[in-house]
Amino acid sequence: MCGIVGLYLKNPALNDRLGALFAPMLLEMTQRGPDSSGFALYRDQQPQGRLKLVLQCAEPDFSWPELAAELTRVFAVDVDFSAVHTHCLFSLTADETAVRQYFARAGLPCAVVSIGRHIEIYKEVGLPEQVASFFRLREARGSHAVGHTRMATESAVTTAGSHPFSTGSDLCLVHNGSLSNHNRLRRKLEKAGAVFRTDNDSEVAAQYLDIQMRQGASLEQALYSALDDLDGFFTFTVGTSDGFAVLRDPIACKPAVMAETADWVAMASEYRALAGLPGVETARVWEPEPATVYVWEQGGRARTAGKNAQEAAPR
Amino acid sequence: MNAVASETRIMDLRQISVRELNQALHDLREEGAPTRWQVRNAAGEHALAVGINAPCTVEINGHVGYYCAGMNKYAELTIHGNAGTGLAENMMSGRVTLKGNASQSAGATGRGGLLVIEGDAAARCGISMKGIDIVVRGSVGHLSAFMAQRGRLVVCGDAGPALGDSLYEAQLFVRGQAADLGADCIEKEMRTEHLEALGALLDQAGINLPARAFRRYGSARTLYHFNIDHADTY
Amino acid sequence: MSSQYPGMIESALFSRDVIAEIQRAATEGIYDIRGWGAKRPLPHFDDLVFLGASMSRYPLEGYRERCDTRVTLGTRYAKKPLELKIPITIAGMSFGALSAQAKEALGRGASAVGTSTTTGDGGMTPEERAASSLLVYQVLPSRYGMDPDDLRRADAIEVVLGQGAKPGGGGMLLGQKINARVAGMRDLPPNIDQRSACRHPDWTGPDDLEIKIRELREITDWEKPVYVKIGASRSYYDTALAVKAGADVIVLDGMQGGTAATQNVFIEHVGIPTLPALRQAVEALTELDMHRKVQLIVSGGIRTGADVAKALAMGADAVSIGVAALIALGDNSPALDEEYRKLGSRAGCYDDWQAGRDPAGITTQDETLASRLDPELGGRRLANYLRTLNMETQIIARACGKSHVHNLEPEDLAALTIEAAAMAGVPLAGTQWIPGRDGRF
Numbered sequence: 003m004c005g006i007v008g009l010y011l012k013n014p015a016l017n018d019r020l021g022a023l024f025a026p027m028l029l030e031m032t033q034r035g036p037d038s039s040g041f042a043l044y045r046d047q048q049p050q051g052r053l054k055l056v057l058q059c060a061e062p063d064f065s066w067p068e069l070a071a072e073l074t075r076v077f078a079v080d081v082d083f084s085a086v087h088t089h090c091l092f093s094l095t096a097d098e099t100a101v102r103q104y105f106a107r108a109g110l111p112c113a114v115v116s117i118g119r120h121i122e123i124y125k126e127v128g129l130p131e132q133v134a135s136f137f138r139l140r141e142a143r144g145s146h147a148v149g150h151t152r153m154a155t156e157s158a159v160t161t162a163g164s165h166p167f168s169t170g171s172d173l174c175l176v177h178n179g180s181l182s183n184h185n186r187l188r189r190k191l192e193k194a195g196a197v198f199r200t201d202n203d204s205e206v207a208a209q210y211l212d213i214q215m216r217q218g219a220s221l222e223q224a225l226y227s228a229l230d231d232l233d234g235f236f237t238f239t240v241g242t243s244d245g246f247a248v249l250r251d252p253i254a255c256k257p258a259v260m261a262e263t264a265d266w267v268a269m270a271s272e273y274r275a276l277a278g279l280p281g282v283e284t285a286r287v288w289e290p291e292p293a294t295v296y297v298w299e300q301g302g303r304a305r306t307a308g309k310n311a312q313e314a315a316p317r
Numbered sequence: 318m319n320a321v322a323s324e325t326r327i328m329d330l331r332q333i334s335v336r337e338l339n340q341a342l343h344d345l346r347e348e349g350a351p352t353r354w355q356v357r358n359a360a361g362e363h364a365l366a367v368g369i370n371a372p373c374t375v376e377i378n379g380h381v382g383y384y385c386a387g388m389n390k391y392a393e394l395t396i397h398g399n400a401g402t403g404l405a406e407n408m409m410s411g412r413v414t415l416k417g418n419a420s421q422s423a424g425a426t427g428r429g430g431l432l433v434i435e436g437d438a439a440a441r442c443g444i445s446m447k448g449i450d451i452v453v454r455g456s457v458g459h460l461s462a463f464m465a466q467r468g469r470l471v472v473c474g475d476a477g478p479a480l481g482d483s484l485y486e487a488q489l490f491v492r493g494q495a496a497d498l499g500a501d502c503i504e505k506e507m508r509t510e511h512l513e514a515l516g517a518l519l520d521q522a523g524i525n526l527p528a529r530a531f532r533r534y535g536s537a538r539t540l541y542h543f544n545i546d547h548a549d550t551y
Numbered sequence: 552m553s554s555q556y557p558g559m560i561e562s563a564l565f566s567r568d569v570i571a572e573i574q575r576a577a578t579e580g581i582y583d584i585r586g587w588g589a590k591r592p593l594p595h596f597d598d599l600v601f602l603g604a605s606m607s608r609y610p611l612e613g614y615r616e617r618c619d620t621r622v623t624l625g626t627r628y629a630k631k632p633l634e635l636k637i638p639i640t641i642a643g644m645s646f647g648a649l650s651a652q653a654k655e656a657l658g659r660g661a662s663a664v665g666t667s668t669t670t671g672d673g674g675m676t677p678e679e680r681a682a683s684s685l686l687v688y689q690v691l692p693s694r695y696g697m698d699p700d701d702l703r704r705a706d707a708i709e710v711v712l713g714q715g716a717k718p719g720g721g722g723m724l725l726g727q728k729i730n731a732r733v734a735g736m737r738d739l740p741p742n743i744d745q746r747s748a749c750r751h752p753d754w755t756g757p758d759d760l761e762i763k764i765r766e767l768r769e770i771t772d773w774e775k776p777v778y779v780k781i782g783a784s785r786s787y788y789d790t791a792l793a794v795k796a797g798a799d800v801i802v803l804d805g806m807q808g809g810t811a812a813t814q815n816v817f818i819e820h821v822g823i824p825t826l827p828a829l830r831q832a833v834e835a836l837t838e839l840d841m842h843r844k845v846q847l848i849v850s851g852g853i854r855t856g857a858d859v860a861k862a863l864a865m866g867a868d869a870v871s872i873g874v875a876a877l878i879a880l881g882d883n884s885p886a887l888d889e890e891y892r893k894l895g896s897r898a899g900c901y902d903d904w905q906a907g908r909d910p911a912g913i914t915t916q917d918e919t920l921a922s923r924l925d926p927e928l929g930g931r932r933l934a935n936y937l938r939t940l941n942m943e944t945q946i947i948a949r950a951c952g953k954s955h956v957h958n959l960e961p962e963d964l965a966a967l968t969i970e971a972a973a974m975a976g977v978p979l980a981g982t983q984w985i986p987g988r989d990g991r992f
Binding site: 339340363364367368371382383384387390402403406407409421425426441445447448466468483540541542543 | 702737738759
């Protein structure tokens with residue numbers, strides 16, 4: 003049970019203020035999720051071939067410089083890194099599959115939180131205010147962000163159990179709700195090669211989408227398939243390299259509200275998280291229809307698809 | 318409290334807490350308590366102006382969170398903004414007017430009074446209503462009037478899927494399109510008495526639309542006693 | 552192997568009871584609905600015993616050496632917590648399911664001994680409020696009869712997610728019990744079958760429950776404790792979430808908990824027994840450092856002071872009785888056996904509470920039948936029973952050296968079966984073995 007928020011800036015002039023606009027949205031959801039918090043930032047997009055990698059380690063004396071040196075050795079490239087709180091952002095020119103395999107085998111006490119050219123995910127146990135502070139969210143600049151505040155239901159409160167879950171390169175998922183068939187689905191996805199770090203139902207949803215897309219589905223198709231394959235109550239917000247998507251289950255009990263202006267589009271579990279955005283007084287505000295995929299991509303192109311599809315959002 | 322009863326008492330939520338606001342509104346039964354109130358900077362707070370139990374008028378500026386005017390009795394409230402889940406839930410009497418859009422479960426389980434929504438309402442508008450009158454200028458979302466027992470829901474726009482699912486005796490009036498009807502909900506004839514009553518209700522809500530533009534929906538009453546032939550409906 | 556009929560073999564799987572049920576379903580085309588809780592044998596408090604005082608522990612004398620039974624409920628946030636004289640309350644049962652006379656009797660009996668009763672699905676009656684010195688008001692998915700005036704005059708509020716007989720199910724009342732008065736309270740046409748909502752209309756999930764609890768507190772000026780009632784299922788998580796949602800008190804109802812009307816398959820096959828549910832709930836509270844700060848009331852098969860004492864030893868703050876209270880009033884009395892036979896049942900087996908033809912006048916709306924229950928006499932019987940439960944609890948507590956019944960602890964218990972040991976987290980008698988703990992099997 004949780005709060006989720008997403009902000010996508012259509013007007014690049016606002017990119018300098020992404021964190022300043024997004025942090026209050028996240029903090030407004032503190033009551034819904036006091037256990038842990040996390041967010042995905044899309045910023046500093048790297049050129050083709052170059053990767054950004056965020057790692058997290060709970061051990062305070064883990065040496066990021068040593069790991070950087072090791073990566074330099076293994077991949078024979080320069081590795082930039084900057085540590086922040088329990089996380090460290092690495093960038094290097096390397097093949098993503100090779101990097102993932104390295105970390106899967108290396109047996110290091112650190113976890114890969116996100117990989118991609120654009121995405122950076124930071125998440126920790128603690129109040130949203132603390133997490134925002136740890137990772138300097140307010141100063142962040144970028145094009146879009148997706149965030150989550152967590153009240154743990156059936157799984158433990160851990161960093162790994164926090165959202166967003168990374169679903170593959172530049173992809174992430176946040177979830178408010180409770181799935182009911184995730185255990186059997188987890189076992190099925192494991193057979194298809196997915197590796198799970200938690201018992202969390204949201205991690206199952208994230209892996210499901212990733213596998214669908216690796217098998218050739220578009221984000222929209224993957225989300226639409228999710229309506230058939232996932233059971234339970236959910237509002238999902240998915241971050242992609244150049245946009246985001248929102249989906250609610252067919253019963254749509256968990257809250258979700260969206261707002262859009264010419265400059266931005268945003269979603270949140272409660273309207274008050276949107277109430278501080280510039281121009282929200284005259285924004286188009288609506289609640290997403292059940293079983294309908296909403297997608298926004300670069301340039302503010304919007305699409306909806308699904309059983310209750312409505313008109314596309316205005317430009 | 319020495320305020321003259323006809324003055325408007327201003328409550329700024331940047332300076333006082335929700336608790337102080339609600340306590341002041343609950344202390345209305347005292348002699349000389351102000352009966353006109355204005356709430357500023359609502360900023361999406363939950364449980365604003367809940368459990369009022371005396372006649373008064375309350376204007377709320379800004380968007381409100383969940384359960385605004387919950388269990389209202391006697392009071393007249395106007396909200397200049399949008400409302401979160403459960404607006405005027407279980408209202409007993411009085412009137413709530415929302416200028417903007419309402420989120421889910423607006424008027425849920427309401428037992429009396431009038432709720433007017435000038436924008437749209439989202440899913441489950443009037444869920445389990447038990448005597449309230451709800452008039453929506455815009456459209457309502459899916460599963461509106463779910464298990465609605467008593468009262469009237471009037472929708473000037475469209476109604477989302479599964480309108481009146483598992484309906485009891487509430488009366489539903491829709492001017493636009495009903496996407497589809499829920500279990501045991503059927504269209505019914507609009508007779509003179511319905512046109513008159515609906516007309517009066519629209520007047521009361523301040524909506525200038527003719528009653529004959531609406532269609533009436535009600536319960537087919539096939540679920541009132543279990544019948545094996547209707548088992549598919551469950 | 553011997554059988555009831557030598558030379559013939561009755562199937563354990565398709566016993567005569569099962570055959571009767573299948574053929575009934577084939578005739579009627581509907582599930583079997585009944586009252587009561589789970590009736591089949593389940594691991595329960597009977598499988599636990601107390602380690603009374605001996606050489607290493609010393610008992611308290613009866614009477615002079617005080618064994619305190621007072622309990623305070625709702626200390627976390629409420630301005631006016633409930634002070635009970637005994638650790639036993641009366642569980643939520645509706646007017647509608649029960650006759651007005653039965654509700655009044657429950658109120659009289661509870662008030663005489665200084666404890667609370669609880670309203671049920673359908674709302675609060677004036678008689679109920681008048682008869683009960685402490686009344687807990689339920690907020691259920693149906694919201695039948697929900698009235699802020701009743702919230703304001705209640706002593707506590709109980710948000711009901713579910714009950715042990717049917718976790719995940721909603722209320723049920725059949726047409727024969729929906730007379731004009733019941734119908735009026737519930738805003739339903741008389742004599743129709745009430746369809747039930749299983750989810751609350753304006754919130755789903757603990758994140759939204761938190762907001763709902765806050766609304767209820769705001770309406771009642773933070774005076775009254777807010778209880779959250781849950782049917783035993785994933786009790787560990789449910790308890791933790793109820794704490795996070797802001798509950799003052801958690802009410803946990805095991806699968807043995809009674810109902811006035813539910814499908815038999817639901818009663819017998821959904822939900823876990825009180826024993827493991829209680830242990831899980833106490834674990835969750837302990838891990839959150841909320842044991843005794845958020846109080847825990849447990850129900851589902853509480854019958855004697857031994858059950859009460861064992862529940863308290865496992866960590867409950869109080870227990871609640873439902874079926875037992877009705878039995879104390881006279882339900883299933885052998886004196887009514889002839890009448891039960893006319894209804895196709897027997898004294899000791901009668902559970903068709905949904906039918907509204909109860910000869911004891913308890914689970915009926917029929918005026919003639921209901922008038923058989925004298926509320927004053929019923930109240931005295933309930934008071935007698937409650938006092939007996941309380942005294943039995945004290946006797947056991949004193950024998951274990953406790954001056955307050957809350958000082959009973961799990962280490963005062965031993966288990967007689969492996970299942971009970973595993974479920975209750977208590978060692979098998981004579982050993983130190985708790986199956987599943989410390990990796991030992």
